[in-house]
Structures are given as structure tokens and as C-alpha cells.
Amino acid sequence: MPSAVPANGFFHRHGTGVTKFTNCFLVRGDDLVQEDLWVSSVSGKILNGQEMLYGERVAPDSIVDLGGKILSPGLIDLQLNGAFGFDFSVVSEDGAMPYGKRVQQVNKKLVRTGVTSYTPTLTSQLSEVYQKALPFLAPSGATRDAAMGSESLGAHCEGPFINPNKNGIHKEAVLQSPTHGLSSLASCYGAANLTSPIKYITLAPELPGALDTIRNLTALGLTVSIGHSEASYEEARSSMQAGATMITHLFNAMEPMHHRNPGIFGLLGQTSSSLHRKPYFGIIADGIHLHHTTVKIAWNAHPDGLILVTDAMALAGMPDGTYDWTNGSRIVKNGNVLTLEENGKIAGSSIQLVDCVSNFLNWTGASVPEALKAVTETPAKMLGLVDVKGSLREGADADLVVLDLQESGVSKGKKFCVEQVWKFGEKVFDKEEDGKQA
Ligand SMILES: [Zn+2]
Secondary structure: HHHHHHHOOEEOOOOOOOEEEEEEEEEOOOOOEEEEEEOOOOOEEEHHHHHHHHHEEEEOOOEEEEEEEEEOOOEEEEEOEEEOOOEEEEEEEOOOOHHHHHHHHHHHHHHHHOEEEEEEEEEEOOOOHHHHHHHHHHHHHHOOOHHHHEEEOOEHHHHOOOOHHOOOOOHHHHHHOOOOHHHHHHHOOOOHEEEEEEEEEEEOOOOOOOHHHHHHHHOOOOOOEEOOEOOOOOHHHHHHHOOOOOOEOOOOOOOOOOOOOOHHHHHHHHHOOOEEEEEEEEOOOOOOOOOOHHHHHHHHHHHEEEEEEEEEOOOOOOOOEEEEEHOOOOEEEOOOEEEEEEOOOEEEEEEEEEEEHHHHHHHHHHOOOHHHOOHHHHHHOOOOOOOOOOOOOOOEEEOOEEEEEEOOOOOOEEEEEEEEEEEOOEEEEEEHHHHHHH
């Protein structure tokens, strides 16, 4: 407790939990601005620096000099199937660690890559898998514990209501049609899982019952994305009118654009109006799923809708080899290329989200804030969390990543390096300290 106003006029209240970042560039909308940022580890939120300084006359507990580096909102991955040897869609517990513990382990490792929140993604599975896995993938909600690592914003169910002709690596035998609308979904995912833990669902809008299902899911407050689909442009547009707002990994597992039938991609050519809103869309910028120019075309068509996703799976960070996957399939990992052993189809990626941002920057000519927006503000908007995540505005969660933009050596271009990660106003990763420990 301060007994008198100190000489400098500020109360140094002990343990205010306030940190001030200085000598840094903040990502604010489409600009990088040199400004300080104040955060609280007590509320876990971003503070109004002016008010702290002049109104409440609070001095920060600590001042962090970032040496001119970039301070961005924490990254958000809307499509992550697993990582660090664990697949969210594998619930078997043959002597290994329980499912919930494995998820916690992934969260703690994932946060160190700069991904402070994400939507854990389940591929098409039998009902029993959803019923077992989903409760562990629920949003952490009121817990707000930085020590837990990266935070689930709710699960993404990709399938099983997708088109068997565009199944990709999803096992055809488990695919279904939502013929009976919501009750089809309730019996598959479990009625109790339908609002929380599930945050969004990818389905194919041309399947019987799909449009009614989209209307009902939207009414329940869920987000619907279309994908793994053979939808025509007209079918895709109807799904948007029914309430879908997103396209899952645009270009992959759908019809390519034909000049007389622009297909799902055609939605990006619409003029936005009250009736037709252009959708958000996921892009896998790993250098394998899409040509660089394809990514640039999509971005030019609708920059505010582009969301970079990894679609990474359990083998991210594992040595090359052949690995057992779900439903009796096996996946061959050769460097960053993952293919299904039985048919050679691309089987997700093993890239980190921050590297997708570097690729995107180099391929499209986007500015640094534009590239970071695709993994912060835009995914937060897509999830309806714009005031909570993905922004450095006062009141938003203090999930932050400090980035250094380096010229990458041999290959031309730039590369983002994760220097520090902060979750709810507390530092959870520091590359420098980590290097000393190692
Ligand atoms: Zn997919």
C-alpha cells in the first residue's frame, strides 16, 4: 500500500499485474503503428494505456522493451487436426495417456508456436468418436489460465456430412447425408454436443437435407462452412442464403472453377450486398496444397475473407516414415508432404501457422499487417469473437505474439520468427530464455 504519492507522481502498487510493452510496432487494422501497449495479467485483457497513465496513475509492474519488433494479436488456427504426435480424431487409449491429458499436452506445446487459440478439428468419424472426443475439445471459457497454453475456441467438425466424391482422406465408409436435418446431426455428434463444444461444422451443401440443416444450425448459433463438396455456384449460393458463412480450405476437395460453372470459388466473385455476403474462406499456404498464384488470386478477389489455416495433423514435427492413421489407413510422411498410403492423396499438412503467414507475405505482396490479419482479426470475426480475440483493442484478451521479421537466407523472401508468446497478459514463451535452458 502506498503511503504517499511518490516523487514521480505515480503509485507503484505492488502486484497490479500490469505490463507495458514499449519500443514495438503494433498491428492495428491494416497498419503497423509505433505505440506502447498495456496489458493486465489480472483481468487477462488489454488496457487503455492513456487511462492507466493519466486517469488511474498506475505505473506498470514491468516494462518490456521489444527492441523494435512486431507485437501482434496471438495467432488463431481454424483447422488443426492434431500435432506433436497426437490426432484429435483418435480416441483409443491402448495403454497410452488418456485423451484429455493428450489434448492438454498439445495445448501447452502449441502455444509456443504463437497459436494462442484454435478450433480443434475432427475429420469424418463414426459417432462414437465424436461422443468421446468432443467434451474434451470444449472452449475453456471462464477458466482463463495462461498455464494451460493454447485455448480451444470450440471444436470444428469437418464431416461426416460431406460428399463421398470429394472425401479427400476422409474414410468413405463413415460419410453420411443430413437427411433428417438436425436429428441426423444430433445422433451423429450427440445432442448435448451440438451447441458447445461444437463451434463450427463443415458440410457439403448439395447433400439431401443440407440446406435445412444449415438454417437450423445457424439458428442454434453455430457457424457453418461448406467444403468437401461438388456444389455448383448456384448450390453454393443457396447455402450462403441459408446461413453458411465460410468455405473450408478453398480449392481443395471441391470442383475447380469452370468458366460456365464457377462453383464454390464463384462466391468470391459476388458483389457484397445485404442478400449476398462474400464468405470467409480457409487457405492452406503450405506450398503443397495450392499454387502460389492461386493463393494470390483468392486474396485479390476477397482480401477481407481470407483465413490462413494449417490443416496440420498429428505428424507435424515427427520424423519421416509411414504411420497408422484413423479407420485403418496409413499416412506416408516425406518432409512436409503427407500422403495417404492407399491412394497417394494429400493428407493434411505438417506446417506451422506462422510459416503460412511468411509464405503468404512472400507470395502475395501483402503488407505485414494484412498478412497477420489472416490469422488474427479475420478468423476472430468468422467465429463472432471480434471484440475478444485477434485484436489489440482495449478490452480484448491479452493473447500476444512478438514477431521478428527476418530475411530468410537461401530462399528469397521474409520469414516471421516467434520471439515471445503471451497468454492472458502472462508470458508463456520466450525464445531467448528457452535457448539458455536448452
Ligand atoms: Zn478437409
